[in-house]
Amino acid sequence: MNTEKTPTDTKPLKPGGCREVLRIAWPLIISTGSFTVMMFCDRMFLAWHSLVSIQAALPAGIMAFTLICGFMSLAAYASVFVAQHYGAGDKEGCARSTAQGVFIALLSWPILLLLIVPGKWLIGISGHSPEVLAAELPYFTILMYGGVTAPLSAAISSFFTGRGRTKTTMVANVAGNICNIVLDYGLIFGKWGLPAMGMNGAAWATVISGFVSPAILACIYFSRKVNAEFHTRACFRYDHRLFLRMLRFGLPSGVHLALDIASFSVFVLLTGRMGELSLTASNIALSVNLVAFLPLVGLGIAASILVGQYQGRKQSLYAARAGWSALKIGLVYMTVIGTTFILFPAFYYDLFARQGSGALPTTEVLALGRTLLIIMTIWGFMDAGNMIIGSALKGAGDTRFVMWYSVIMAWLMLVAGQIVLVIYLGYGIVVAWIWTALYIAVLAVGYVWRFASGCWKSITVLEQQPQLEPARPAAEAMIVPD
Numbered sequence: 001m002n003t004e005k006t007p008t009d010t011k012p013l014k015p016g017g018c019r020e021v022l023r024i025a026w027p028l029i030i031s032t033g034s035f036t037v038m039m040f041c042d043r044m045f046l047a048w049h050s051l052v053s054i055q056a057a058l059p060a061g062i063m064a065f066t067l068i069c070g071f072m073s074l075a076a077y078a079s080v081f082v083a084q085h086y087g088a089g090d091k092e093g094c095a096r097s098t099a100q101g102v103f104i105a106l107l108s109w110p111i112l113l114l115l116i117v118p119g120k121w122l123i124g125i126s127g128h129s130p131e132v133l134a135a136e137l138p139y140f141t142i143l144m145y146g147g148v149t150a151p152l153s154a155a156i157s158s159f160f161t162g163r164g165r166t167k168t169t170m171v172a173n174v175a176g177n178i179c180n181i182v183l184d185y186g187l188i189f190g191k192w193g194l195p196a197m198g199m200n201g202a203a204w205a206t207v208i209s210g211f212v213s214p215a216i217l218a219c220i221y222f223s224r225k226v227n228a229e230f231h232t233r234a235c236f237r238y239d240h241r242l243f244l245r246m247l248r249f250g251l252p253s254g255v256h257l258a259l260d261i262a263s264f265s266v267f268v269l270l271t272g273r274m275g276e277l278s279l280t281a282s283n284i285a286l287s288v289n290l291v292a293f294l295p296l297v298g299l300g301i302a303a304s305i306l307v308g309q310y311q312g313r314k315q316s317l318y319a320a321r322a323g324w325s326a327l328k329i330g331l332v333y334m335t336v337i338g339t340t341f342i343l344f345p346a347f348y349y350d351l352f353a354r355q356g357s358g359a360l361p362t363t364e365v366l367a368l369g370r371t372l373l374i375i376m377t378i379w380g381f382m383d384a385g386n387m388i389i390g391s392a393l394k395g396a397g398d399t400r401f402v403m404w405y406s407v408i409m410a411w412l413m414l415v416a417g418q419i420v421l422v423i424y425l426g427y428g429i430v431v432a433w434i435w436t437a438l439y440i441a442v443l444a445v446g447y448v449w450r451f452a453s454g455c456w457k458s459i460t461v462l463e464q465q466p467q468l469e470p471a472r473p474a475a476e477a478m479i480v481p482d
Helices: 018-049 051-076 078-087 091-114 116-124 130-145 149-161 166-189 199-209 212-221 224-230 240-271 276-288 290-312 316-343 345-353 362-395 399-424 429-453
Strands: none
Touching (some): 018 166, 018 316, 051 078, 051 091, 051 199, 078 091, 078 362, 091 224, 091 240, 149 166, 166 199, 240 399, 276 362
16 A cells, blocks of 8 residues: 555645645654654563563663664764755655665664664663663564564654654554564464563564564665556665765764764663662653653654755755744644643553562652652653754754754763762762752753854755756745745
């Protein structure tokens, strides 16, 4: 079934305004929202399974994501090339850009398998208890076996998200996440004739379901209708110049995300040194944070798409407006979800305690968790600036600034500060979280300043601009000038 449909809504939209952002963003928010539900269910099922499982899942999972995310971000940068080619009216350029992203994803798989050994070593020196460590290592290894699914899905999705066809990726992602939830429950607890594999079952569920979304998108990408318009089959070949240009702009984006997540991994791993109470309360709070974080990722992708398309049409004014509009929406969302974190902390924590082993008193975990959720609400507002404005800068091609600024702040402020505060001065989890919130705030200020300066407006991502009639606007609707 082909989901490539032309919207019938032709009501005029303000270029780069909130309505246009929402037109692109709402399917992405549903996609990331379904991923939030999937991850939330995964952690909840693991908490029901055992206390050790919920303690081990986040550190091992974030270590795997740290090693995978750089390749995922590099492959996903194809969406910026697709957006700018589409804005310039070059349809074959969209297909060729997607193909290079897929090649990058496939080439990453053997590298990811080689990274299993150093990843296990890093987990081993984290100082976690023997019981937690014994659960972390196989869980991490299984996730790495299927590590190619994230870059592959990001690459193929680029063809659709870069052109504003976010409903297509929504359908594919929701299907994959539903599959993950079903397999999670079945493989963790041994339901419906499936083996009871506990924590390892959750990892295999992630790997198996990870192929669902790229398979669906690939079928649409190579379909007769899409091929007739974009020549996707003929353009699915290695393009040396385009491949190298994508590496030039995409590699800083990949390095930025990998080192940024790595710095946060240090924070997560250090919590394992603070005792079972701190580890459990912190891991549950970070799992709850997915409810706030992942929809912001969807808004960030929307901002990147619109900024890329308007830059492809050389309309920097509208590109800037799109970035600020997305940020406004993100701040409104954080106000709503942050209010629930502050007013109803017991609701979130009770979800993880109902069938748990109960090794720790729920009241102690909740008391600490209430404080962590308040801190998390504050840093969520700052994270909106990081995720949305940072993505807008990437959409404009300003990847080197994003990389250098984020890496310097992550390692000189976040990691160095956490090591001093936790290891040398012996402060606990609350101080570690407050320091993380300060780091996120400083990072957000830098991104907002850079975007407001307009330095990114002169960056040229495409090697040349074809003299073709520009494509229709991202939201597939009539755009009216001011």
